[in-house]
Every structure is written in C-alpha cells, then in structure tokens.
Amino acid sequence: MAEQDPAGAGQRLYVRFYLTLVASIMVATGLFVLLHFFYDPRALGGTHRMLFMFLATGVVVAIAAYPAVRRLTRRLERLQEKVDAWGEGDLSARVAVEGRDEVARLAASFNRAAERIEALVGAQKSLLANASHELRSPLARLRMAAELLEEGASRPIREELARNIAELDQLIEELLLASRLDASGETGRTLERVDLTALLAEECARAGASLSASSLVLEGEPRLLRRMVRNLLENAARHGAPPIEVSLGQAGGDLLVLDICDRGPGVPEAEREPIFTPFYRRAGASEAEGGVGLGLSLVRQIARRHGGDVECLPRADGGSCFRVTLPIQ
Secondary structure (H helix, E strand, C coil), X not given: CCCCCCCCHHHCHHHHHHHHHHHHHHHHHHHHHHHHHHCXXXXXXXXXXXXXXXXXXXXXXXXXXXXXXXHHXXXXXXXXXXXXXXXXXXXXXXXXXXXXXXXXXXXHHHHHHHHHHHHHHHHHHHHHHHHHHHCHHHHHHHHHHHHHHHHHCCHHHHHHHHHHHHHHHHHHHHHHHHHHHHHHCCCCCCCEEEEHHHHHXXXXXXXXXXXXXXXXXXXXXXXXXXXXXXXHHHHHHHHCCCCCEEEEEEECCCEEEEEEECCCCCCCHHHCCHHHCCCCCCCCCCHHHCCCCCHHHHHHHHHHHCCCEEEEEECCCCCEEEEEEEECC
C-alpha cells in the first residue's frame, strides 16, 4: 500500500497535468518555430502555411497529452470496476494502489474502508451463526420442561407454550440457514441434478396444494430448493386462502418459471418488494398468524444463489402469486 505524501506537490495530479500541458505547449511552440524557419514561404501560400502550422501544433499537443490522460483514466476505470464489484456484494474486492497521487490515496482509502467493513460484516455473521447455534441447547431444555409440565397445565396454556416454542425453533433454524448462506457464498456448494417436478409433487401433497407441471430438471442444491418451495407454500397457507395453485413451466428455452398462487387478500403494491426483506411484517399482521419474517427473505436468497429471483405478482381474480424464475443449466 502506498504511503500518503500530502506535502509531495510533485505527486499532485493538478501539477502533473499542468507540467504535461506546459511541456506540450513548449514542444508545439518549438515545432511552430522550426516550421517557420525551414519552410520556404514560396512553397506554400501564407494562409495555407499558417493553417498547416496550427494543425501540426494541435497534433503535437494531442499526442503529448494522450499518454498522461489515458494512464489516469485507466486507473479510474479500474477503481470504478472494483467499487462496483464491492457494491454488488464482493466484499473482498480491493483496488491496486498505483502511484502516489490523489487517485492512489483514494484507492488506499477505499481499501482500508473495505477491509474494516468486511471485518465488521464477518464478525456480525459469525456472531449471528454462533448465537443461533448456542440457542439450540436452551431451546431443547425448554421443550423438555414444557413436556413435563403438560399434565399439570390447562389445554390453552399448553397450546400457547407449544406455539411459542415452535416459533422460536423456526426462528433459530432460519437464522442459522440465512447466516450459512451469507457466510458460504459460492464456496462449499454441492450441485446435483434436481428433479424439481418430483420435489414439487411431494411438497404440494404435504401442503394440500394443486400442481400443474411439466417435467423439468435443473442443477442446484436439493435441500435449499426444497426449503424455498416449502417456505412459499407455508406463506400461501398462512397469509392467503385456498385453493393454493402451483404451476411449473419453461420460458424462453433457458428459464424455469414456478408460480405459487393463492386466493387470499393479496399483497398491496407498495409492499410487494419490502416483504422480501428480513423480519418485515405487513401492516396489520398479528403475531397469531405465525411466521418470523424470514421465510420470503430466505426464498429470495436461495433463488439468487441459483442465479434466479422471485417476485410477488397480483392476480386479476384476487389473491397473490409468487413467481420464481431460475436458469436451466
């Protein structure tokens, strides 16, 4: 990493540009003088001669200035590429520090900031994963204690206790999965040929949903794809209304389209994107409906991990439809 040199005026960009411009003008002036002395006035007319000298001067200035300007713009382009990559989620992206001018100091500052943020995000992910894992033990003890207390408690208390434990168990499980997806990225993936039609048939039978699907197979992670489908079906059952209709087809030859639709009240247009953010609860939603606000967030994480995405669409005849598009690899 280059050292900062605030006092090094010779390394400042404006000085380098100024010196480049002065040098170009001096060279052009020298050429102009040489042309003036060596060209025979009778060979060219006065006007033509003057135009030729100005043209030659402009060419010399352009040639002399191009290397300095292009070198700077190349460095700025490389800096922009790394900043864009970092903004898209590649927190390991760093910029090569070249020279000792303002651009080099900007690159060094970006690298330091990126390192600090990557360390903070890594620590946060590690803390989340460890905390979620450690919650498993007290949750197991709590479940055991609740089972021992069941005979002495009334039925409403037992049901409420069981619901709260199940919700806490779901929260811990989804937090663990979310943290693992964040931490692993593209590493540690085991892709298999997944018969998505068969997977959908199993999950639809479990949820009591109807299925219309053509036979489609894709490369992916079976466990995650099953979780994606199950979360969407559970969301439709929890917040929508029957019948739940599932369809699977192909679009454009290289895209798989999965629709899971219900006949519920639908999702307002202003909430169709926010519902995919972690822990988001729709306006007016009650805790009695269940859910921890991570299900749809995980659906989007899993879809994007497989190169696709998910969106919420309205239905003309009422209800909502969640559409997952995945590339067929």
